[in-house]
Amino acid sequence: EKGPYDHFMLKEIFEQPDVFRRIIEARMDEKGKVRFPEMEMSNDVLGRVGRILITSAGTSWHAGLVGKLYFEKFARIATDVDLSSEFRYRNPIAEGDTMVIGISQSGETADTLAGILEAKSKFCRVLSFVNRVDSTIARDSDAFINLMAGPEIGVASTKAYTAQLLNMLFFSLYMSGIRWITQKEEREAIFEEIRKLPVKIESILARAEEIRHWAREYIGARDFIFLGRYYNHPTALEGALKLKEISYIHASGYAGGEFKHGPIALIDENIPVVCIAPKTEVYDKMVSNIQEVKARKGKILAICTEGDTMVPDLADHYFHIPAAPDFLTPLLTVIPLQLLAYYAAIERGCEPDQPRNLAKSVTVE
Ligand code: F6R
Numbered sequence: 120e121k122g123p124y125d126h127f128m129l130k131e132i133f134e135q136p137d138v139f140r141r142i143i144e145a146r147m148d149e150k151g152k153v154r155f156p157e158m159e160m161s162n163d164v165l166g167r168v169g170r171i172l173i174t175s176a177g178t179s180w181h182a183g184l185v186g187k188l189y190f191e192k193f194a195r196i197a198t199d200v201d202l203s204s205e206f207r208y209r210n211p212i213a214e215g216d217t218m219v220i221g222i223s224q225s226g227e228t229a230d231t232l233a234g235i236l237e238a239k240s241k242f243c244r245v246l247s248f249v250n251r252v253d254s255t256i257a258r259d260s261d262a263f264i265n266l267m268a269g270p271e272i273g274v275a276s277t278k279a280y281t282a283q284l285l286n287m288l289f290f291s292l293y294m295s296g297i298r299w300i301t302q303k304e305e306r307e308a309i310f311e312e313i314r315k316l317p318v319k320i321e322s323i324l325a326r327a328e329e330i331r332h333w334a335r336e337y338i339g340a341r342d343f344i345f346l347g348r349y350y351n352h353p354t355a356l357e358g359a360l361k362l363k364e365i366s367y368i369h370a371s372g373y374a375g376g377e378f379k380h381g382p383i384a385l386i387d388e389n390i391p392v393v394c395i396a397p398k399t400e401v402y403d404k405m406v407s408n409i410q411e412v413k414a415r416k417g418k419i420l421a422i423c424t425e426g427d428t429m430v431p432d433l434a435d436h437y438f439h440i441p442a443a444p445d446f447l448t449p450l451l452t453v454i455p456l457q458l459l460a461y462y463a464a465i466e467r468g469c470e471p472d473q474p475r476n477l478a479k480s481v482t483v484e
Contacts, residue, residue: 120272125465126273126461126471126472127272127273127472128273128274128275128277128365128461128471128472129461129471130273131271131272131273131277131278132277132278132324132454132457132458132461133324134269134278135277135278135281135320135324135454136317136318136320136321136324137317138267138268138269138278138281138282139281139285139316139317139320140317141267141269142266142267142282142285142286142289143285143313143314143316143317145267146286146289147289147310147313151303151306151307151310152296153289153290153292153293153296153306155264155289155290155293157252157263157264157265158246158262158263158264159261159262160244160246160261160262162297164244165218165293165294165297166297166298167216168196168216168217168218168244168294169196169197169216169217170196170197170198170199170214170216170217170218171187171190171196171197171198171199171217171218171219171220172198172199172200172201172206172211172213172217172218172219172220172238172243173186173187173198173199173200173201173219173220173221173222174200174201174202174203174206174207174219174220174221174222174231174234174235174238175200175202175203175221175222175223175228175231176202176203176204176223176228176230176231176481177276177360178224178275178276178279178280178357178360178361179222179223179224179228179231179276179279179280179283180200180202180203180222181280181353181354181356181357181360182222182280182283182284182287182353183200183220183222184200184352184353184356185284185287185350185353185449186198186200186220186222186283186284186287186291187199187200188349188350188446189287189288189290189291189446190287190290190291190294192291192446193288193291193292193294193295193300193301194291194294194295194298194300195295195298195300196294196298201234202230203221203228203230203231203233203234204230204484206230206234206237207230207233207234207237211237211238211241213238213241213243214241214243215242215243217238217243217244218243218244218245218246219234219235219238219243219244219245219246220245220246220247220248221234221235221245221246221247221248221249221256221260222247222248222283222287223247223248223249223250223254223256224249224250224251224266224268224271224276224279224283225249225250225251225254225479225480226247226249226250226251226252226253226254226255226256226257227251227254227255227256227480227481227482228256228480228481228482229481229482229483229484230481230484231256232255232256232259235247235256235259235260236259239259239261244261245259245260245261245262246260246261246262246263246264247260247262247263247264248263248264248266248283248286248287248290249263249264249265249266250265250266250267250268250270250271250279250282252265264286264290266279266282266283266286267282267286268281268282271479272472272479273471273472274364274472274473274474274477274478274479275361275364275365275457275460275471275474277361277457280357280453281450281453281454284449284450285313285316285450288313288446292306292309309444312443312444312447313447315443316443316447316450316451319440319441319443319451320450320451320454322441323440323441323451323454323455324454324458326438327458327462329438330438330455330458330459330462331458331462331466332436333420333436333438333459333462334459334462334463334465334466335462335466336436337391337418337420337463338463338466338467340368340389340390340391341368341369341389342368342369342370342371342385342390343359343362343368343369343370343371343390343391343392343393344359344370344371344372344373344382344385344386344390344391344392344393344417345358345359345362345370345371345372345373345392345393345395345456346372346373346374346375346378346392346393346394346395346405346408346412347372347374347375347394347395347405347452348374348375348376348401348404348405349399349400349401349445350399350445350446350448350449351395351397351399351448351449351452352372352374352375353449354372354395354449354452354453354456355372355373355374355393355395356372357372357453357456358370358372358393358395358453358456358459358460359371359372360372361456361457361459361460362456362459362460362463364460364474364477365460365461365463365464365469365471365474366460366463366464366467366469367467367469367474367475368463368467375401375404375405375407375408376404378408378411379411383411383415386411386412386415386416386417387415387416387417388416388417388418389418390417390418391417391418391420392412392417392418392419392420393420393421393422393456393459394408394409394412394419394420394421394422394430394434395421395422395452395456396408396409396421396422396423396430397422397423397424397440397443397448397451397452398423398424398427398442399445399448400445405430406429406430406433409421409430409433409434410433413433418435418436419433419434419435419436420434420435420436420437420438421433421434421436421437421438422437422438422439422440422452422455422456423437423438423439423440424439424440424441424442425439425440425441425442426439426442427439438455440452440454440455
């Protein structure tokens with residue numbers, strides 16, 4: 120079943136262009152409208168949503184952090200994101216016009232399930248994004264959206280994460296249509312950019328060897344730091360989580376703006392710092408972060424946009440991604456970080472599909 124790949128994780132990373140093609144085809148109709156045929160929630164109900172609360176865990180929580188940015192940008196709905204394990208115990212304020220969204224690849228995560236049941240007890244509408252439509256979370260929600268990533272076998276979530284982002288982007292556009300926030304032409308322009316994603320991901324995967332070199336060079340590092348801002352702050356968190364769970368190298372992700380408030384003290388010549396710095400609205404701020412790392416002799420591993428010369432000049436290593444609108448960059452920048460985690464595990468002799476102490480679905484607290 121792994122085909123030409125040594126591990127499910129690598130196979131699933133490389134499946135992402137096809138997963139994207141499948142989702143794009145399913146979500147966009149010929150008339151340029153977004154569709155979610157499996158979602159049993161009427162436009163009437165959706166039109167009355169005044170606030171969104173997202174509850175999820177681990178990688179799905181990182182997806183929720185990006186989802187918040189999409190829901191706020193495109194649907195103009197105030198959105199909060201909570202870790203499921205916190206949400207369920209803090210008696211969250213959730214009123215009638217609040218919609219609670221659960222995000223779960225497996226659809227079986229105990230804390231996320233408890234969170235949506237808590238939301239239902241408060242009479243909130245519950246929509247979940249799941250990769251398993253026969254799961255408990257799908258069944259116990261008012262409606263669900265199928266992530267359509269296909270079965271994810273590797274313990275580390277990869278294609279389900281990008282499928283979560285893409286489906287939430289489509290859902291935010293769907294909501295913006297219902298609420299008359301974006302015009303048809305504007306949505307068309309966004310669709311055009313979304314259609315380009317599979318080929319862009321392919322161009323990243325074709326250069327996987329470059330990331331393997333990074334892994335080889337830093338195999339001995341004790342810690343890694345990941346820095347990103349705005350749409351790529353969640354990418355920094357996700358890059359760090361992926362690396363630690365698969366390669367057992369300690370890693371932390373931070374928002375670039377938080378760097379000066381503590382983490383900068385960690386920088387010396389031994390620490391690799393992965394700086395996620397594509398050309399976006401916050402590019403200059405990320406360049407400042409890179410200069411701060413450089414001044415303290417940290418090793419800079421940069422993810423930047425094709426054609427950029429400033430970041431490659433400052434960095435010890437750089438990997439470029441194709442240019443894309445700001446809000447689509449997290450769908451591209453995370454791919455090299457998935458590869459970094461995978462190759463770091465391989466180079467260190469770890470088994471990526473069965474990381475120690477971890478299970479694919481966490482059905483107990
Ligand atoms: C990390 C990973 C976990 C899961 C988390 C939630 O690679 O896979 O952090 O994301 O256990 O799982 P789901 O999405 O199934 O609720």
